[in-house]
Amino acid sequence: MPKQIAAPAKKTTRRRGKAEVLSSKLAYNGKLFKVFKDQVREPGAEDAHLREVIRHNGSVVILAVDAKTGSRDPLIVMERQYRHAAGQFLLEVPAGKMEEGEKRLPAAKRELLEETGFRARKWTKLVRYFASPGFLGEWMQVFLAEELTAGQAAPEADENLEIVMMRLSDVLEMIHSGEILDGKTIVSVLFYARMLDENRKQKRKTV
The missing domain is CATH 3.90.79.10 (Nucleoside Triphosphate Pyrophosphohydrolase)
Incomplete structure (x- = not known):
């Protein structure tokens, strides 16, 4: 049986930069957080998309x-x-x-x-991470x-x-x-x- 050889990992171009925010509307202002509806054109994308984002103090x-x-x-x-x-x-x-x-x-x-x-x-900093970056702007330290x-x-x-x-x-x-x-x-x-x-x-x- 021929030996299985793993295919080399494909090189990917790392996309950089931030989204272009075309508009931002406050949809909800609560006690703990705010919800914004943003129209954004993200890096590498041609079309704009609606993103609902939760933001608070961190x-x-x-x-x-x-x-x-x-x-x-x-x-x-x-x-x-x-x-x-x-x-x-x-x-x-x-x-x-x-x-x-x-x-x-x-x-x-x-x-x-x-x-x-x-x-x-x-006190020592350990690690920071985004809890749910699909809709939550917060990162946690x-x-x-x-x-x-x-x-x-x-x-x-x-x-x-x-x-x-x-x-x-x-x-x-x-x-x-x-x-x-x-x-x-x-x-x-x-x-x-x-x-x-x-x-x-x-x-x-x-x-």
């Missing part, structure tokens, strides 16, 4: 890690809350919407304290919060949160089994777990 995500009991399998600060849009309770890492004019790191510190009562001495100290939480009136401390290994197992469905939690925890694994490999190489 959000931050906090992966709060307590490694006092061991750095190989640290505790992760998780929240369990009911999400009406999803129609169920979800396990999530802390996150929240930025106030108008607020910077991302101060917003992350504020959200962590308000929702969980924790403060962190060490994940911060790693370490060296935690506990305090008193002060969630908003409509936030009914249960704080749960979980081992990283347990969170990973629940992600792989489909028990954790929240996107920001999956992105941040998997990124962090891979980072830990890469750091351990580098340490072994230098020994």
Whole structure:
């Protein structure tokens, strides 16, 4: 039987630039976000198309890690809350919407304290991503919060949160089994777990 040879990947031209916005109309102005109807001509396209886009001040995500009991399998600060849009309770890492004019790191510190009562001495940017770029203009910045100290939480009136401390290994197992469905939690925890694994490999190489 002849040996199968994989075809080389086709080279693609990366399209750059921004869309030409021909018109933009505010269709909805809500408490948390605005919806715009934009007529746009996107890069590489000849015709204009209608795009409905949700915009707001932006959000931050906090992966709060307590490694006092061991750095190989640290505790992760998780929240369990009911999400009406999803129609169920979800396990999530802390996150929240930025106030108008607020910077991302101060917003992350504020959200962590308000929702969980924790403060962190060490803050690191992990990764940023677009949650749903087909219609949502928001991108989310994940911060790693370490060296935690506990305090008193002060969630908003409509936030009914249960704080749960979980081992990283347990969170990973629940992600792989489909028990954790929240996107920001999956992105941040998997990124962090891979980072830990890469750091351990580098340490072994230098020994």
